[in-house]
Amino acid sequence: MEISEKLKQCRSNKALTQAQVTETLHVSRKTISAWENGRSYPDVNSFVKLSDLYGISLDLLLRDDRVLTYYKEQNEKSQQIRKVTKRAYILNLILWILSYVEFFRLAGIHFLLIPALLVINITIFMSYYDNWKKLQNRSYLIKLIASFVIIFFVHIILNTFNAVFIQRLTQGNITYLSNFMLGRYTLITLMTLSLIIVIFGRDALQKSEI
Template sequence: MNFAQKMKSYRQKNNWTQQEVAERLNVSRKTISSWENSRSYPDIFMLVQISDLYRVSLDDLLREDHKMIDSYKQEHEINKKERRTFIFSYIINVIMSVILLAKPVIMGNLTLRKFTWVLVLALIFNTVVLLKYIDWKRLKMKYGFYICWLVLAVMQFELTASSLSVMPGDIHNYLGYVSGRVTGYILFGFCVTATIWLYPQFKSKIEQ
């Protein structure tokens, strides 16, 4: 008997409807139906809850269903790959953030603008990669996040503001340049703030 058949059998032995099981497991009735028809499988955490609900061992639930076991193995490999990608991207984000924060202080007006913008674009792209793999439920984006974002953006503006006063050209080119820089400061502040806020998740993945 495979997992789907066992789920239906255990439920019927307890004289429960799919809705009653769904309420006990805090999922939707469609989810229970999907499990009982082999359209999907519960995650490991939910599998433990099912084991407790029906008072059967995990071995009993998984035994004989090789397709389900292969699905868990595949999921485990995907999680490992995503974990490595997150760790690598986070470290790269930290390195680029430190360089961009220190660059105006170290080099002043001698900063190579093109190189700086390449780093900013790389930081933005890498942050997008990070956001793809984060656990949103664990991310606490409260007022502190926005305050930190604002402080970093303003700080970066203050450190490089002197370069805005020496830009040649007409008013239209100057305004375009300034607006581009301000947009860069806002995006840079967000990327660095996101990196700071993601540290707990980075730490937990390192410890896994």
């Protein structure tokens, strides 16, 4: 028997409506309908809850080759995503360090592409990072926002006393200074975002539990 039919039959055997299952599992009725019509499959946690709700062993509920194939494909996809995220995190760490070389122009070194590379890598990291649910924790979210604000203003202060910044302010016309200021504050914003990822995105280095 297919898993979709099995789920529908188990619910009927328990005389439960889709609405009642929805309330128990805290998912939408559309999701329950998709499971019972074979359009999608429950995740592992949902399977455990369904097993308890319907009074059927998890082994019996999962005994469907297509479900096993589906989870194998999902596992492989998840592993690939985590590899991309991990590499993006490591590259972000390197670019964050190089951004300070650019920021202070240490030894006169100038990395013109640092801002562009930071934008690309931060975008990739945020696109593949899969643990956004931790932002639902209000205290964690407040800590993250507060950290961003503090780090941003620390960079502003460092920029104010930066010899390169002061020197450039005495040179050039208004157009040049406007472009220079825009470039500096763009770099500061990217440096801040990069450091936030370094601090709060460390779980990207953890191995998948799947």
